[in-house]
Amino acid sequence: MNLDELHKMGKELEIWLRMRVHPIAVKLLKSKDEVPQGAIIPTRDWKHKYALCQAFARSQDGHEETIAMFKEDHWCFEPVIGLGLAKRIPEFLEGHHRYPDSVKTLEAGAQWCKNMPYLPYDKYQGIVSAPIHLCDFIPDLIMMHVDGRMATYLMIIRNYIDGKDITCQLSGHAACVYAIVPSMLNRECHIALPCKGDRSIAFAQDNEIIFTLIPEMLPDFIQGIQYEQEHEWGLPFYTKLKEEYFLKPKYKAFGEKIGLDLNQSPPRPQQYEKF
Numbered sequence: 001m002n003l004d005e006l007h008k009m010g011k012e013l014e015i016w017l018r019m020r021v022h023p024i025a026v027k028l029l030k031s032k033d034e035v036p037q038g039a040i041i042p043t044r045d046w047k048h049k050y051a052l053c054q055a056f057a058r059s060q061d062g063h064e065e066t067i068a069m070f071k072e073d074h075w076c077f078e079p080v081i082g083l084g085l086a087k088r089i090p091e092f093l094e095g096h097h098r099y100p101d102s103v104k105t106l107e108a109g110a111q112w113c114k115n116m117p118y119l120p121y122d123k124y125q126g127i128v129s130a131p132i133h134l135c136d137f138i139p140d141l142i143m144m145h146v147d148g149r150m151a152t153y154l155m156i157i158r159n160y161i162d163g164k165d166i167t168c169q170l171s172g173h174a175a176c177v178y179a180i181v182p183s184m185l186n187r188e189c190h191i192a193l194p195c196k197g198d199r200s201i202a203f204a205q206d207n208e209i210i211f212t213l214i215p216e217m218l219p220d221f222i223q224g225i226q227y228e229q230e231h232e233w234g235l236p237f238y239t240k241l242k243e244e245y246f247l248k249p250k251y252k253a254f255g256e257k258i259g260l261d262l263n264q265s266p267p268r269p270q271q272y273e274k275f
Contacts, residue, residue, distance in 0.1 A: 010132030025139035082177030117181035157224035
């Protein structure tokens with residue numbers, strides 16, 4: 001897959017889902033030599049530090065910026081540890097990061113800190129993000145802030161590929177870490193919940209979650225979009241609240257095979273709702 005194909009497919013995915021913001025291309029960097037030309041490095045170009053979720057927000061919204069961050073650019077430490085830019089120090093693993101702020105015991109804090117996904121220390125030196133349709137690098141991951149409807153259809157397409165569901169480790173903290181690390185380690189799609197920081201300082205919406213897609217699956221996702229549209233599983237959809245609604249033939253056939261009576265009931269007298 002070359003860049004032109006990536007841009008075209010990324011834009012097609014965005015338009016089909018009717019997304020609020022762009023999908024973003026994310027790549028882990030092994031050195032500053034890998035920084036794309038024209039990328040912003042916060043401490044160098046803005047003379048201040050940024051949280052990683054804020055960099056992602058500026059890549060996915062109308063700023064459409066390419067932003068590269070190294071250890072010295074981060075204001076929040078969780079992705080620094082999670083991406084392996086710093087060691088998991090004893091104080092962190094003992095649970096002091098979470099206790100007493102958000103867990104009731106030090107043991108609970110240690111449990112969370114030890115379970116937070118992480119990449120090997122010193123394998124990568126930084127990270128870069130850009131809108132998928134404008135990036136000039138082949139990403140390791142594609143990340144998207146999507147609402148529940150979009151997530152449902154992305155999962156339908158993921159099922160289309162090989163029938164597999166997504167098994168996730170979910171947390172209310174460190175959204176950037178949970179959106180990146182599992183997919184980097186397992187080369188599989190993943191779902192993460194926006195954390196307090198992502199919602200309060202990076203504009204994640206109340207109805208949104210993060211869906212991470214691995215680029216090698218993107219052609220299958222585009223093929224899946226076309227397949228689902230042709231088979232009446234695509235977008236847009238209409239809603240109805242009707243008893244004994246029309247069943248797709250396979251739904252009816254399988255229901256009858258397991259003993260359901262799926263013959264429609266006789267019509268009932270019309271009842272009018274009181275206003």
